[in-house]
Amino acid sequence: MAPPTAHATKGTVVSQEKNQSLLEGFKAFLLRGNVIDLAVAVVIGAAFTNIVNAIVRGVISPVVGAFGTKNLESYRSCLKGPCQVNDNGEVVEGVAILWGSVLSATLSFLITAAVVYFLMVLPMAKYLARRAALEKEKRGVEETLEITELEVLKEIRDALVAQRGSGPGAP
Numbered sequence: 001m002a003p004p005t006a007h008a009t010k011g012t013v014v015s016q017e018k019n020q021s022l023l024e025g026f027k028a029f030l031l032r033g034n035v036i037d038l039a040v041a042v043v044i045g046a047a048f049t050n051i052v053n054a055i056v057r058g059v060i061s062p063v064v065g066a067f068g069t070k071n072l073e074s075y076r077s078c079l080k081g082p083c084q085v086n087d088n089g090e091v092v093e094g095v096a097i098l099w100g101s102v103l104s105a106t107l108s109f110l111i112t113a114a115v116v117y118f119l120m121v122l123p124m125a126k127y128l129a130r131r132a133a134l135e136k137e138k139r140g141v142e143e144t145l146e147i148t149e150l151e152v153l154k155e156i157r158d159a160l161v162a163q164r165g166s167g168p169g170a171p
Contacts, residue, residue, distance in 0.1 A: 052115055060111045075100025 029035060076083070076096045083094035 048120075052112055055115050055119070056108065056111050060115065064107065064111070073098070073101045073104050075103070 076091070076098050078094050079097050080095040081093065083096045084092050086092050
C-alpha cells in the first residue's frame with residue numbers, strides 16, 4: 001500500500017483543525033452565560049405557565065362564571081341561513097360566526113395577563129425598587145464616610161503644617 005500523499009495529509013490536518021475549531025466554538029457558545037440563562041428561563045416559564053393556568057382555571061374562571069356562563073364558546077351568530085347544530089355542538093348547516101370563542105380567548109388572555117402582572121410583576125418591581133433604594137442609601141452613607149475621612153485627613157495635614165510653621169526653626 002502506498003503512503004498517503006502530501007495533499008491527503010494536508011487535507012486531514014485541515015479538517016481536524018476545522019473540527020476542533022467547530023467544537024471549541026460550540027463549547028464557547030454553550031458556556032456563555034446568556035445561553036444558560038435562556039434555558040433556565042424557558043424551564044421556569046413552562047413551570048410558571050402551569051401555576052398561572054391553575055389560578056385562572058381554579059379561581060378566576062369560576063368567579064367570572066358566577067356572573068355569566070361558564071362556557072362562552074357556545075355563543076355564536078348565524079351569518080347565512082338558519083344554523084343547525086348537531087348533538088356535539090358543531091354547525092352542520094348555515095354559516096356561523098363563533099364570536100364566543102374569540103371572546104373566551106380574549107378574556108383568558110386578559111385574565112392571565114392580570115394574574116401575571118398583579119401577582120408576579122408588580123410585587124417583584126416593588127421589591128427591586130426597595131432593594132435599589134436601600135443600595136442607594138448605603139452608597140450615600142459610604143460617600144459621607146469617605147468625605148468625613150477626607151476632612152479629618154485635611155485637618156491633620158493643616159495641623160502638621162501649622163506645627164512645622166511654629167516650630168524652633170520658624171522665622
